[in-house]
Amino acid sequence: MGYSIREALAAFRRAPGLAALSAASIGFSLFVFGIFALAAYNVRLTLRQAEERVEIVAYLVDDLDAGQLEVLQNEVRAFPEVTEIRFVSKFEAMRNAVRDLPEFRDVFTDLDVNPLPASLEVRLRPEYRDPESVARVAERIALYPFVEEARYGQDWVEKLDRLRRIAGAVASILGTAFALVAVIIIGTTIRIAVFARRDEIAIMQLVGAADGLIRRPFLLEGLLTGLAGGLLALGLSFLAYLAVDRSLIHIAWLPRTWVAAQVAAGAVLGWLSSGAAVRRHLRAL
Amino acid sequence: MIRFTHVYKEYPRSGLALKNVSFQIQKGEFAFLTGPSGAGKSTVLRLIHMADEPTDGEVRVLGLSSQTIRRRQIPELRRRVGMVFQDFRLLRDRTAADNIAFCLEVTSTRRSQIWPRVQRLLADVGLAAKAGAYPDELSGGEQQRVGIARALANNPVVLLADEPTGNLDERAARGVVELIRSIHATGMSVVMATHDLDLARRYPQYRVIALDEGALVSDTAQPETVRRDGV
Ligand SMILES: Nc1ncnc2c1ncn2[C@@H]1O[C@H](COP(=O)(O)OP(=O)(O)O)[C@@H](O)[C@H]1O
Ligand SMILES: [Mg+2]
Numbered sequence: 115m116g117y118s119i120r121e122a123l124a125a126f127r128r129a130p131g132l133a134a135l136s137a138a139s140i141g142f143s144l145f146v147f148g149i150f151a152l153a154a155y156n157v158r159l160t161l162r163q164a165e166e167r168v169e170i171v172a173y174l175v176d177d178l179d180a181g182q183l184e185v186l187q188n189e190v191r192a193f194p195e196v197t198e199i200r201f202v203s204k205f206e207a208m209r210n211a212v213r214d215l216p217e218f219r220d221v222f223t224d225l226d227v228n229p230l231p232a233s234l235e236v237r238l239r240p241e242y243r244d245p246e247s248v249a250r251v252a253e254r255i256a257l258y259p260f261v262e263e264a265r266y267g268q269d270w271v272e273k274l275d276r277l278r279r280i281a282g283a284v285a286s287i288l289g290t291a292f293a294l295v296a297v298i299i300i301g302t303t304i305r306i307a308v309f310a311r312r313d314e315i316a317i318m319q320l321v322g323a324a325d326g327l328i329r330r331p332f333l334l335e336g337l338l339t340g341l342a343g344g345l346l347a348l349g350l351s352f353l354a355y356l357a358v359d360r361s362l363i364h365i366a367w368l369p370r371t372w373v374a375a376q377v378a379a380g381a382v383l384g385w386l387s388s389g390a391a392v393r394r395h396l397r398a399l
Numbered sequence: 400m401i402r403f404t405h406v407y408k409e410y411p412r413s414g415l416a417l418k419n420v421s422f423q424i425q426k427g428e429f430a431f432l433t434g435p436s437g438a439g440k441s442t443v444l445r446l447i448h449m450a451d452e453p454t455d456g457e458v459r460v461l462g463l464s465s466q467t468i469r470r471r472q473i474p475e476l477r478r479r480v481g482m483v484f485q486d487f488r489l490l491r492d493r494t495a496a497d498n499i500a501f502c503l504e505v506t507s508t509r510r511s512q513i514w515p516r517v518q519r520l521l522a523d524v525g526l527a528a529k530a531g532a533y534p535d536e537l538s539g540g541e542q543q544r545v546g547i548a549r550a551l552a553n554n555p556v557v558l559l560a561d562e563p564t565g566n567l568d569e570r571a572a573r574g575v576v577e578l579i580r581s582i583h584a585t586g587m588s589v590v591m592a593t594h595d596l597d598l599a600r601r602y603p604q605y606r607v608i609a610l611d612e613g614a615l616v617s618d619t620a621q622p623e624t625v626r627r628d629g630v
Contacts, residue, residue, distance in 0.1 A: 317501070
């Protein structure tokens with residue numbers, strides 16, 4: 115192991131320019147990845163906030179007694195899709211209307227009878243906020259005789275769902291593309307490094323060095339280069355985050371696991387692509 | 400110890416480099432491999448070193464067969480079969496001592512043993528005073544001695560030499576051959592490829608295996624089996 119570490123470090127000393135170039139190219143491809151992650155993460159946050167608003171409102175008939183309400187609440191709460199329900203009485207509905215629509219305050223207060231129905235606001239678990247589940251639960255609630263109507267913003271739910279699907283597809287396509295670019299760049303730079311040391315490799319094979327030992331310094335070199343690239347990418351991504359957050363719109367910084375993943379991705383990409391490059395070289399002999 | 404059995408070697412573009420070559424070399428033997436350029440001498444040495452596989456037939460070296468050897472067994476074999484070349488194959492950016500130390504290091508010699516062993520090997524080939532010299536600062540003969548010291552680093556039982564005197568003047572060549580002879584005298588088996596028939600004739604006590612156009616045309620160890628049937 116001492117040999118591999120020394121050789122890997124010697125490689126940086128012997129060709130610092132090449133090492134810096136490799137780290138920079140890994141850094142920049144992972145930076146693009148990081149920018150993308152930042153965008154994806156913030157879109158996801160926004161979508162999740164929007165999803166919070168997905169709910170079903172069941173408008174109830176006026177002559178509902180307390181026992182029926184009790185039964186309805188208990189049964190709906192027991193639906194597997196449901197996480198939370200809230201009863202809004204006729205009185206509360208009126209108060210909300212007065213609060214939310216001040217320009218109609220006079221109209222509301224002049225009325226003798228309260229025309230607004232009581233309702234049950236039903237919130238679904240996050241995994242059931244897709245259009246099919248929402249529609250299914252709404253239909254089931256509407257079957258109760260003392261439920262006048264069950265509404266949910268159908269358009270809104272469907273749009274949200276489409277947006278979510280598009281974001282997911284774009285994320286996987288672009289993510290894969292950028293990862294591939296990084297692999298190609300690292301593979302190429304390690305191939306240059308292998309080529310620069312081809313004489314040494316040939317001598318090692320000549321005198322009977324094991325393949326693993328020949329490979330290890332390059333793997334380590336790839337790992338360290340990738341790690342440096344990952345850290346560079348992290349720094350650049352953070353600068354980009356600061357720039358956007360300060361001057362354009364407020365956005366969130368990536369969670370710690372994503373940050374760790376970005377740096378680890380650099381190291382792993384470095385390791386894997388140098389492994390592939392060296393293996394190809396050794397095969398060819 | 401080394402046995403070729405009906406060995407054929409075909410290269411994709413240049414055709415058959417070896418045609419039905421069979422011979423056997425015993426432990427402690429000194430064999431010249433002669434023949435004009437292109438006869439297949441280097442190919443024979445490469446096959447012994449398992450740097451290449453025969454197209455047909457079998458090469459056995461130190462109990463390992465070309466037909467069954469695994470890739471990971473090859474390094475072990477090469478530590479027991481030293482090899483030197485016409486062009487020395489030294490690393491130009493390392494001193495004579497470092498070239499030998501590198502070889503020991505990458506074949507997992509314990510660190511404390513490397514430097515004493517390097518000193519010893521350099522002394523054995525008469526280069527104790529040139530340990531710190533770079534290849535470019537050494538004569539051809541001296542470079543070949545470094546190559547030989549490196550080949551001996553892991554105490555091999557066979558030394559393969561591919562035209563070891565090909566790049567040397569008369570005097571240096573003689574010195575290298577004498578060095579190889581003295582190594583042979585310690586019990587080492589030697590196979591030396593050379594196109595220089597005069598060199599082989601100078602040592603009639605050694606076996607001569609002659610190749611021509613890939614076929615074994617004569618073998619002083621088995622004069623009765625000489626054949627030119629080739630394919
Ligand atoms: N790597 C190779 N690829 C293709 N042809 C080769 C290769 N090595 C040797 N040959 C061919 O095999 C034949 C024998 O070559 P070689 O063993 O080097 O002969 P020698 O060492 O006796 O001069 C020649 O015709 C040569 O062109
Ligand atoms: Mg040759």
